[in-house]
Amino acid sequence: MKEEMVQPIPVSEPLLDGNEAQYLSECIETGWISSEGPFVQQFEEHMAVKAGRQYGIAVSSGSAALDVAVSALRIGAGDEVILPTFTIISCAASIVRAGAQPVVVDCDPQTWNMDVSQIENKITASTKAILVVHIYGLPVDMDPVMQLAEKYGLFIIEDAAEAHGQTYKNRPCGSFGAISIFSFYPNKNITTGEGGMVVTDDENLAERCRSLRNLCFQKQQRFIHEEWGWNYRMSNIQAALGLAQMERLDQFVKRKRHIGQYYSRLLRGVDNIELPLMKTNYAENVYWVYGIVLKEEVAFDAKEAMRRLGEHKIGTRPFFWPMHEQPVMKKMGFFANESCPVAERIARRGFYIPASLVLTDVQMERVSQSLKEILK
Numbered sequence: 001m002k003e004e005m006v007q008p009i010p011v012s013e014p015l016l017d018g019n020e021a022q023y024l025s026e027c028i029e030t031g032w033i034s035s036e037g038p039f040v041q042q043f044e045e046h047m048a049v050k051a052g053r054q055y056g057i058a059v060s061s062g063s064a065a066l067d068v069a070v071s072a073l074r075i076g077a078g079d080e081v082i083l084p085t086f087t088i089i090s091c092a093a094s095i096v097r098a099g100a101q102p103v104v105v106d107c108d109p110q111t112w113n114m115d116v117s118q119i120e121n122k123i124t125a126s127t128k129a130i131l132v133v134h135i136y137g138l139p140v141d142m143d144p145v146m147q148l149a150e151k152y153g154l155f156i157i158e159d160a161a162e163a164h165g166q167t168y169k170n171r172p173c174g175s176f177g178a179i180s181i182f183s184f185y186p187n188k189n190i191t192t193g194e195g196g197m198v199v200t201d202d203e204n205l206a207e208r209c210r211s212l213r214n215l216c217f218q219k220q221q222r223f224i225h226e227e228w229g230w231n232y233r234m235s236n237i238q239a240a241l242g243l244a245q246m247e248r249l250d251q252f253v254k255r256k257r258h259i260g261q262y263y264s265r266l267l268r269g270v271d272n273i274e275l276p277l278m279k280t281n282y283a284e285n286v287y288w289v290y291g292i293v294l295k296e297e298v299a300f301d302a303k304e305a306m307r308r309l310g311e312h313k314i315g316t317r318p319f320f321w322p323m324h325e326q327p328v329m330k331k332m333g334f335f336a337n338e339s340c341p342v343a344e345r346i347a348r349r350g351f352y353i354p355a356s357l358v359l360t361d362v363q364m365e366r367v368s369q370s371l372k373e374i375l376k
Contacts, residue, residue, distance in 0.1 A: 037236020062183025
């Protein structure tokens with residue numbers, strides 16, 4: 001095949017062939033395009049039900065949802081929050097911006113989630129919450145975390161941004177702890193372009209979240225403010241997309257699992273890479289992304305592997321860079337002499353390959369063949 005005929009395979013593409021166009025047209029025809037439109041409440045209600053929660057509060061991004069969740073729990077100066085070092089920077093940023101201290105734990109080498117066996121040793125008298133983050137398709141082992149939270153009187157903030165439709169022991173991800181969040185970025189199983197959601201069972205927390213996302217306007221007199229909030233509202237247009245996506249979440253999860261399982265069959269027997277776990281004793285992988293970790297015998301790192309796959313027109317994305325190694329955190333004096341060897345290794349040797357809902361079996365075969373070629 002001539003090189004110019006080889007089409008690129010992007011790492012992620014949204015699937016928007018359901019009722020998205022119909023609902024967007026309704027927004028335009030009715031003029032309801034702002035956060036006051038009816039799709040926002042409908043999306044909140046549907047997402048809350050799917051997550052096994054009483055209340056949903058739609059916001060402008062997953063990062064915004066974290067800001068709102070941390071603030072709603074009144075976490076601030078003098079407080080410590082335990083979180084995985086292997087996660088997106090939004091998690092640590094929300095803690096730092098609240099004036100609190102992030103405390104990191106390393107990740108499990110097989111699931112890539114936080115190593116829950118390390119949490120208790122990090123708990124101090126200043127610990128106020130544990131921020132759990134479900135990474136790349138498998139959930140955190142929640143039972144031990146819930147037990148620790150009860151034992152020490154801690155909040156759990158559950159980041160389910162990558163876990164739409166996933167369960168832990170048949171209980172929906174997003175249903176654990178005081179408050180949970182989702183992201184609807186275009187590479188998520190449900191997308192609104194940009195957007196996020198806070199979900200909770202606590203009516204007072206829900207009301208506080210609604211206030212925080214809306215500049216803390218007073219109900220009695222709109223432009224008088226007793227505390228700071230944000231303009232983190234979701235538009236009716238975004239919610240229309242989200243509602244259409246929600247209608248097919250079960251179908252999307254089934255497709256994602258097919259993609260992950262097919263890749264695993266294609267790459268079985270490639271000895272110098274580590275593949276994602278297909279399942280644990282508490283969950284089956286939903287394969288939000290399909291991650292690859294290069295073993296030590298591979299002479300190059302993830303960055304070089306991604307470059308080589310790029311020459312084959314295969315899209316890739318690096319793994320998260322650990323929080324304790326982030327330059328911005330170091331400049332602020334966090335994590336002096338911190339070591340998390342598992343996260344450090346997979347950050348340097350891990351990356352993920354295309355896993356879009358629109359990905360075909362033929363494309364997966366090409367990706368797998370290209371990966372095998374660059375590893376020769």
